Amino acid sequence: MHAFSRRFRAAQPPEAALRRLPKLPAALSLTVLWRGLAVAGLATTLLLPSTPAVAQEVRSYAVPAGSLDDALNSFARQAGVTLSFTPEQVSGRGSAGLKGSHTVEGGLAALLAGSGLVARAGADGYVLQGVPVTNLGQGDAVLGTVHVSAQATGAPGTTEGSGSYTTDSAATATRLNLSLRETPQSVTVMTRQQMDDQGILELADIVRQTPGLTLNQSGNMGSDSSAIYSRGFVVENYQIDGVGMVNSNYSTLFQTTDMAFYDRAEIVRGATGLMNGMGTPGATINLVRKRPTAWFQASAKVEAGSWDHYRAEADISTPLNEAGTVRGRVVAAYQESGSYIDRLQQRKQLLYGIIEADLAPTTLLTAGFSVLQDDMSGHARSGRPLFYSDGSRTDWSRSDSAAADWAYSRRNYQSFFAALEHGFAGGWKVKGTASHSISDYDEVLGYAAGGNPVRATGAGMNLWAGRWAGAPTQDSLDVYATGPFQLFGREHELVVGATATRSIENTHGYRLWSFSGWSSAIPDIWTWDGNFPAAPYNPALSDIHGKERINSAYFTARFRPTDALALLVGARSTSWENRRATYTYASGTRSESNRAEKGQLTPYAGVVYDLNDSWSLYGSYTDIFKPQNNMDPSGAYLDPLLGKAYEVGTKAELFNKRLNLALAAYLIQQDNYAVQIPGVLAPNGANAYRAASGTETCGFEVEVSGEPLRDWQIAAGFARNMVEDRDGHALNTNIPQNTLKLFTSYKLAGVGQGLTVGGGLRWQNRIWSDNQGPASVRVTQDGYTVMDLMARYPLSKQVTLSANLYNATDEKYYTTTSSAYYGEPRSLRLAMDVRF
Structure with a gap:
């Protein structure tokens, strides 16, 4: 990937200017193909009409490298213009992408430079034309002085x-890079823009804002009680x-x-055994790291709040050599925070580095x-x-704390x-990823939740x-290969891979809860400041000593019998072993717990049928398998969770x-x-x-995300979920059956430099507990309903102020x-963001 810039000038006559255009690499000869209509040979129109104001407006574009059709689809979507063409004009090419600020005409000129194609402006938008240089007319999109900075x-x-609340593809469900519409499961993508707009700082904030996810918070974040x-x-x-994090002993880490x-969070709701091998049919949360850019960019942000x-x-990203x-x-980043809860303090320090x-x-x-x-002090469970x-x-x-002054939670x-x-000819790619991680945690517990106070005395x-x-x-090693293959005269896609994970904890x-010679009594809760009694x-x-091993191999195939029909089939074979040995000092005894499952097969099937260019129907099925670390009152582990998961729905672009837009209905049948x-x-x-067998979980979800109108972003979803035992009695009533989440923002381009306001x-x-x-x-x-508001105003192209209420x-x-733990009261955060 190479960074470059060019300056094009329109002289008289315009065809002379075009003859002076430099010969650019073939990778930048850009074309467009809407795959769903290519075989039919129909003209494609990327909707949303252009206007003179839109055509002349300079805005920032981020067009990813990849296929040519995806590149121009992405540009037209971001620009909000109509672009018409025929498949014959644009077949079989790749794109290095586009980055930077351009007018619509400037961006089109950059994308089409050297391709032999031009974009002619008309009453209904732009039309791609491949014509001899001598036949170019005054309306072609090579007019004016344009500075082009194109990068992968x-x-x-x-x-x-x-700038979007949605994305063009996600791979968490199947490892194929499919659009959300092409994926036969419920997928939410929390983008970088939405995280910035909502002031999201950690994973728990993602959960609070994601449709279909619920945070049952019984204490301060990070403990097992949330x-x-x-x-x-x-x-x-x-x-x-895309590589699983394994710590079955303490996943709330x-x-x-x-x-x-991270660039984004991809959340797949439902069973995801194909990509995990094991797991509950709840969801998989995949955090996708930020990657270096081929151009220099830097930002600094400071914020203060309640x-x-x-x-x-x-955040600094830059090329490290001239090429x-x-x-x-x-x-x-560095963070220090107090809390609406007395004595609770948090300090964060983080550093991330990556080279490509x-x-x-x-x-x-x-x-x-x-x-x-x-690190958190004054931490309560x-x-x-x-x-x-x-x-x-x-x-x-709401400020009353249950935490002893000496209680803390430390994580490193x-x-x-x-x-x-490595990419091969024919579109095949092989990728291997190795990782090593250490999750160091230390929690000293002390919280006032025992007994019930006497109203008059506080005892x-x-x-x-x-x-x-x-x-x-x-330690993890993940290797997979993916690419197209031909069968019965049509092109299909395949992924095959294997993953090996080793987790060790020494x-x-x-001791927990009671200690010889130590009294846990609080004399008077009304005057208690957390200092008495002292820590035992x-x-x-x-x-x-614990060891956990997971070895698995999997495949996913996506067959395309027709242009409108996609069939996905796959399976994962998983072998799991968990050994845990405890040596007790006082008695000199050693106890062991050895659990294992060999060759557990998890099948997967999905179907997607395109009703037209915008709407699809889908269905999917998979098995459920999850060794459980939940214990019964005697200390015995529950048997593995088993079951079947079905999902049907419709999606639209x-x-x-x-x-x-997505609408899904699901049924999950499970034992244990x-x-x-x-x-x-x-x-x-x-x-x-306790283990309940013959249970059923069913529900439906509706979700919408993206840009319905220019400069208007929205992310919203409603979810209904019901869990019943074999006799029809509701289970887990401390989790809401119905949730609604909404956040939207709108840029008022005519207000100063462009004021963005939003709310959700x-x-x-x-919910209840008996x-x-x-x-x-x-x-x-x-x-109950919690409402949030935000505003962002750029003082200049480099400096932006923002506020979140x-x-x-x-x-x-x-x-x-289960306890008197309150949600966060009204709070305010102010931030200044400087970009270079």
Whole structure:
């Protein structure tokens, strides 16, 4: 990939100017082909009419490198113009992409330079014409002085710089780079633009804003008491760049991941056994890293907000040699934050670096690292009790903390990765990725959730105390090949791959909840400041050694029997082994837990049928298999979750593929479904569960994302989910059945440099838990709505100010029905972003 710039001048006559155009590389000879109509040989029109104002407006474009049809589709979608052509004009070429600020005519001239094609402006938009130089007319899009800066802009699906709330492709569901419409499952992509607009900082914020996902937060983020749910199941499958992160002992480690490293988050709801091998049929969250750009760009951002929130970020990307064949990027951030909850403080430090090198025109080497240190003090695993000792309800302030002053959570995540990718003739590609990660965590627990206070005296409460710590390491190797193949005179696609993962954790065991010679009593909760009682003496009691191995091989084939029909079939074979040994110092005894599953086969099938150029119907099926780490009250692990998942729906690409619409209905049948037993703990100190068989989960989801009108972005979704046992009784009633999430922004181009305003809401229906408090009554949190607002104003091309107001109406609500843990009150964050 090479960076270059050219200056074109229109002299008299215009054909003379065109004769002086430089001969550019063949990779920049751009054409367009709408694949769905190519075989039919029909003319294609990329909708949205152009206007003189649109044609002359200078705006930023980010057209990814790839096929020529995708490049001009992307440009027309971003420009909001009509572009008409025939397949014969544009067949069989590639594109290096386009980056920078242009008028519509300037961008078209850049894309078509050297191709023998021109774009003629007309009353209904632009028309591609391939004509001899001497026949060019005055309306061709080579007029005026145009500065062109064209670069390859990154991998398919890249959202940075697009300004959009949607993307052109996602690979998390099948590893094929398919559009959302071509994927026979429910997929949400949280783009870089939406994250910036909503001020999203970590993974938990992604969950709060993603349709169909629910955060059941019983305490401060990062502990095991805050679980992410999708379609009635806890989300346990996390990926980075498509490679699974494995830590079955403590998957909530990933919930506090900072989003500064990432271009986007791809969330596939439903069963994803094809890409994971194992997992609940809830969702997979795949975080896709930022990559270096072939042009220099740099940004710095500072922000401040309520409760002493301060954060600074820097992001620099640049070519490292003159040819641009070696590129690097560095991202760094530092954050200190207080909280609306007393004593809770957070400090973050993070650094990310990545280098890409073009070893050959079709060979790419990538290597990088990331480090995240996240420390919280005054950290609590829950809120205060919901009931007084007489059975009446408490009414704490939202700022009242359950945390002892000495309680903390410390996390230090380190990752090192390298990938080698090579392209072959005929469109085939092979990629291998190796990674090594360390997730170092240490949590000292102390929170006032025991007992129930006496209203008059404040006595009757005690601390739950303990500690858990570890530093699990994971080594992964993922290799796959993908490309087209011919069968029965038509072209199809295939992916074959294998993944090997090793996770090792050597740590110590500590005492939980009760300690000899230590009183956990809090004399008076009304005057308690978290300092008394002091932390109990809690030395290590045991050595714990854990090893987890996952080996899997898979394939996905996408057959195209007709232009309108796509059949996807695949399977994954997974072998899993988990060994855990504990040596107890006091008794000198050793206990072992060895679990394994060999050659577990997970089939997958999907079908997509195009009704027309915009609408499709789809259906998919897969099996469910997940060894569970939930324990029953005796400490025995629940048997693996088994079942079947079905999904049907319709999807659409509207407004020239700028807007994605999806409607899905699903049915999940499972055995050994884990149901939390309220108020009961397993011997390891975690919540205890029971296994329910013959359960069914069903529901539907509606989602829309993208740009329905120029400068208007929207991301919205409604989800309904119901979980019932074999007798029709509702399960997991502490998770809302209905949720609605909406965020939208609009750029007022006529206001100064261009004011962007936006807002959103999150609504859920009521949740409840039975058998709570001294009288074993039902606790209900009624449905509620949280509203957020934002504004962004550029002072210049380099400096932008932004403001985010969260919970604008100051809604007061519990985030759970197990303790008095409140959602965040109204808060404000202000930021200044400087770009170079």
